[in-house]
Amino acid sequence: MKTPLTIKETQEGLKAKKFSAVELVDSYLAQINKYNKEFNIFLTVTEEQAYKKAKEIDRSNFQSPLSGVVVSYKDIFLTKDVRTTAGSKILESYIPPYSATSVNRIEAAGAIPIGKLNCDAFAHGSSGENSDFGVTKNPWNKEYVTGGSSSGPAGAVSANMSLVSLGSDTGGSTRQPANFCNLVGLKPTYGAISRYGVIAMSSSLDTVGTFTHTVGDMEIMYDVLRGEDGFDGNVKNFVKPEIKKRFKLGIAKEYFIDGLDAEVEKMIFEVKKTYEKMGIEVVEISLPHTKYMVPVYYIIQPAEVSSNLGRFDGIRYGNNRNSFGEEAKRRIMLGSYILSAGYYDEYYEKAMKVRTKIINDFDEAFKTVDAIISPVSPTPPFKLGENTKDPLKMYLEDVYTTTANLVGIPSLALPSTFSTSGLPIGFQIMGPRFSEHALFELGRKYHQEIDYKPKIAL
Amino acid sequence: MARLTKKDVIHVAELSNLKLTDSEIKKFLPQLTKIIEFVGTLSEVDTVNIEPTSQTTGLTNVVREDRVISENMLTQEDYFKVPAILTERT
Numbered sequence: 001m002k003t004p005l006t007i008k009e010t011q012e013g014l015k016a017k018k019f020s021a022v023e024l025v026d027s028y029l030a031q032i033n034k035y036n037k038e039f040n041i042f043l044t045v046t047e048e049q050a051y052k053k054a055k056e057i058d059r060s061n062f063q064s065p066l067s068g069v070v071v072s073y074k075d076i077f078l079t080k081d082v083r084t085t086a087g088s089k090i091l092e093s094y095i096p097p098y099s100a101t102s103v104n105r106i107e108a109a110g111a112i113p114i115g116k117l118n119c120d121a122f123a124h125g126s127s128g129e130n131s132d133f134g135v136t137k138n139p140w141n142k143e144y145v146t147g148g149s150s151s152g153p154a155g156a157v158s159a160n161m162s163l164v165s166l167g168s169d170t171g172g173s174t175r176q177p178a179n180f181c182n183l184v185g186l187k188p189t190y191g192a193i194s195r196y197g198v199i200a201m202s203s204s205l206d207t208v209g210t211f212t213h214t215v216g217d218m219e220i221m222y223d224v225l226r227g228e229d230g231f232d233g234n235v236k237n238f239v240k241p242e243i244k245k246r247f248k249l250g251i252a253k254e255y256f257i258d259g260l261d262a263e264v265e266k267m268i269f270e271v272k273k274t275y276e277k278m279g280i281e282v283v284e285i286s287l288p289h290t291k292y293m294v295p296v297y298y299i300i301q302p303a304e305v306s307s308n309l310g311r312f313d314g315i316r317y318g319n320n321r322n323s324f325g326e327e328a329k330r331r332i333m334l335g336s337y338i339l340s341a342g343y344y345d346e347y348y349e350k351a352m353k354v355r356t357k358i359i360n361d362f363d364e365a366f367k368t369v370d371a372i373i374s375p376v377s378p379t380p381p382f383k384l385g386e387n388t389k390d391p392l393k394m395y396l397e398d399v400y401t402t403t404a405n406l407v408g409i410p411s412l413a414l415p416s417t418f419s420t421s422g423l424p425i426g427f428q429i430m431g432p433r434f435s436e437h438a439l440f441e442l443g444r445k446y447h448q449e450i451d452y453k454p455k456i457a458l
Numbered sequence: 459m460a461r462l463t464k465k466d467v468i469h470v471a472e473l474s475n476l477k478l479t480d481s482e483i484k485k486f487l488p489q490l491t492k493i494i495e496f497v498g499t500l501s502e503v504d505t506v507n508i509e510p511t512s513q514t515t516g517l518t519n520v521v522r523e524d525r526v527i528s529e530n531m532l533t534q535e536d537y538f539k540v541p542a543i544l545t546e547r548t
Contacts, residue, residue, distance in 0.1 A: 191515040204513050233520035234513070295497040306474060313475070321475055329476055330486060334493060336474045337466070350500050352510030357503065359511060392492050408514025433514075 003027050003160060005454040007069055007217045010163060014057075014068045021054035021068045021112060028070050028114055032161045035458055039137045041155035043075050044083050044116040053112045064110030065224055072162040074153050075116040076123055077103050078197040086199045087131040087149075088121040089323040090312050100197025101229040102166060102208050109224045114162050117152025121325045122309065123168055123201045125149045126176060126397040129388055130327040137384070138180060139457035140423055144381040147177030150209060154181040157211045160456040164221060167209040170201050171297055172376070172401025174209025175413035175428055180381040182415045182424035182455060184218050184443070186210045187401075188226070189433045190408035192238075196231035202304035205297075205405040213454035215443040218412070222436055238434050243441050249275055249429075250285035250369035255400065257291075261379040263419050271373055271416060271427050274449050285369060287361045290403075292354050297402035298395055299338055299351035306335025330391060355406050362407045362432075371431040371442060375400050380419040404430050412439040414446060462491045 001019055004010045013019050029047060036042050050070070057068050073079060076086045078096035085091045107113060120130035128136040128151025136151035138144040139159040146154045150167025154177035157165050167174045169187035178185025186209060193208040200206060208225065212218045228235045251272060256265065272282045309332055314320030324332070338347040365372060377397060387394045404411035411430040419425050431439050446452075467487050471478045478486070532539040 191517070230522050234515050234517065236515065236517065289503070292500060292503060295500050298493065299497050299500070322477060324476065326482075329474075329478070329482070330489065332474045332476065333467070333470045333486065334490060337462075337470045337490070337494070338497075340470065340473060346501070347497065349510060350503075350505060351497075352512060353505035353508045354500055354503050355511040356508050357505070359514070391489050392496055395493070 001027050003163070005163070005213045005456065007066065007163070007220055010068050011062055014062045021057040022051065024068060024070055025050045025054045025112060025114065028161055031159065031458070032115070035139075035159055036161070039139060039142065039155055039159060040118055040134050041136055041152050041159060041161060042072070042115045043085060043118050043133055043152070046082055046113055046115050049082070050112050050114045053107070057110060057112065060110070065220055066106060067110035069111045069164060070114050070162045071106055071111040072115050072117050072153065072156045072165045073103060073113065074119050074150050074165070074167045076119065076168060076199040077166060078199070079103055079113070079116065082116065084116065084199070085133070086122050087119040087133060088325065088328065089132040089319060091318045094318050098197060101194040101231060102225050103197065105224055106166070117156055117165065119152055119167070120149035120327070122199065122305075122328050123149040123170060123173055124305070124327045124331055126172065126394055127151070127382070127387060128177070129384065130325060132325050135384060138381055140181065140381075144383055144423060145180065147180035147377070147381065149173040150177050150211070153211050154178055154183060157181070157183055157213065158456060159458045164217060165211045167211060168198060168201070169207050169209035169405065170205045171301060171398045171405050174211065175376050175401050175411060176397070178211055178413045179376040179415070179426040180424060181457070182426070184212050184215055184415065185413040186218050186222060186436070187404050187411045188222065188436060189410045190405070191234040191236050192410070192434065192436065193225045194229040194232040194235045196229055200308045202301040203308065204304060205301060207405070215412070215414070215440050215447060219437070219440045240437055241434075243438055244370065247280050247370045247438075247442060248368070249280060249282045250365060250372045251282060252285050252287040252290060252372065252374070254287050254290035255374055257399070259378050259396070260375065263380060264375050264378065264425055267416055267425055268373065268375055268427060271446070274446060278445060278449055282373070283369065285365050285372070287365060289354065289358045289361050293358065293402045293406065294395060294399050296351045296354050296358065296406060297398060298334070299347050300355065300406070302331040302335035303338050303348050304335070305331045306339065327391070358403070359407050362409065366432045371429045371435070371439060374403075374428050374430060376413050376426060376428045377401075380421070380425050381423045400428070409433055410436045410439060412436070412443050414443050415452070416450070462487065462494055
């Protein structure tokens with residue numbers, strides 16, 4: 001059967017008895033069995049669990065918001081009794097005793113879990129090439145990376161192995177792979193979605209990310225996931241605000257740097273034109289500290305990583321520290337150095353202060369515009385192995401994405417077009433804290449205007 | 459800014475409880491040097507009178523109410539009485 005590409009079509013099909021939830025699971029599993037070996041997207045397939053849940057759904061009246069929606073999880077989401085590796089050999093046989101809040105919420109809303117997904121080990125990476133279980137290949141062209149660190153979640157949805165997936169976003173790990181695989185990706189406001197049960201990377205930046213084919217589906221997922229759970233003290237409830245009728249958008253002049261690919265730059269101007277055609281004003285703004293995003297991020301993040309990965313001592317969880325992969329070692333050492341006596345003020349304290357200045361830039365910008373349009377990655381998807389020799393070059397991939405994490409604001413990555421070599425490219429819209437619903441509205445308007453239709457790669 | 463030496467890499471590996479092979483040390487030294495030099499560009503930013511940011515929510519002291527989860531829990535003065543987990547040495 002041809003599986004539907006939206007939640008709405010899935011549920012209409014189930015209600016009209018065009019297909020059953022069990023048949024949906026059959027179909028996604030067939031796709032996994034056909035392509036997973038080649039693309040290395042799933043680390044664990046939970047077939048039994050999926051059929052059990054599908055049978056339950058088939059006996060229901062399909063009234064829950066995610067009834068019959070087949071979901072897969074990045075392997076850093078704890079899933080009770082199902083192996084969770086974080087893409088690292090340290091946890092190759094770790095079975096969690098409880099599930100993450102987001103996993104519980106999604107499944108309580110009727111979703112069917114089909115498995116656990118490959119990723120850069122401990123979510124360290126921008127290409128999926130740092131997984132201890134091998135690289136994930138881009139379903140649009142297997143010579144290219146999916147992006148990372150949520151490589152599996154982007155691969156799974158674009159290869160039609162699940163309808164939606166959960167990833168995480170600490171510095172772009174949802175938005176960049178979403179862009180590289182022609183998907184909608186959301187990095188929510190810091191404090192909108194609980195991270196309870198998500199293996200921590202950098203606690204002041206980590207957020208739960210979501211992958212879908214459409215903005216409408218993203219909104220449904222977001223409304224299921226958000227809100228306090230009593231376990232993540234950073235999470236705050238909020239009432240969905242009324243959406244403005246007139247928007248004003250901004251593009252920062254500092255985004256047009258050396259290293260920004262000409263096709264990506266052209267696409268940003270096309271996006272601007274599309275919004276203007278709809279009568280939405282787009283103005284130039286200034287974010288003077290843009291060039292310091294990556295340096296600030298690669299101080300704060302490794303510092304927090306070195307602390308969070310301290311718990312992997314070989315006693316409480318899994319294997320000993322010799323099982324850390326190269327990138328984890330690099331970040332732990334970088335963090336330890338930055339936090340060590342004599343360097344704390346020079347690096348860590350300094351980065352926290354520049355972070356304040358970056359936040360001030362955005363507070364200033366949001367006084368004149370409702371949201372900011374930006375590239376996601378400076379380039380279209382790159383080839384496997386292209387950036388692995390030089391870690392710093394790979395870090396510079398994060399120049400446009402780390403912003404939203406450092407400032408704590410939401411950002412919606414949207415598929416836009418394909419490059420001349422046939423690979424997906426897209427952009428992101430960032431708004432003030434808790435402005436997700438306004439971003440959904442802006443995303444929907446854009447996709448209506450360009451007549452966007454969800455597409456699968458395989 | 460101090461230049462990273464091989465001794466620094468070995469010291470930081472020790473602080474991190476990581477055992478590195480010689481070839482790893484050789485590989486990491488230039489990579490870490492390059493990254494530290496790059497992040498050191500922050501020194502050119504004026505941060506006089508700027509407060510550091512360690513979180514973005516503005517929330518402080520979020521706590522949940524303490525609850526006694528077992529009905530059998532007995533209190534004695536201001537303490538909870540729980541079953542002994544250690545026995546006296548015989």
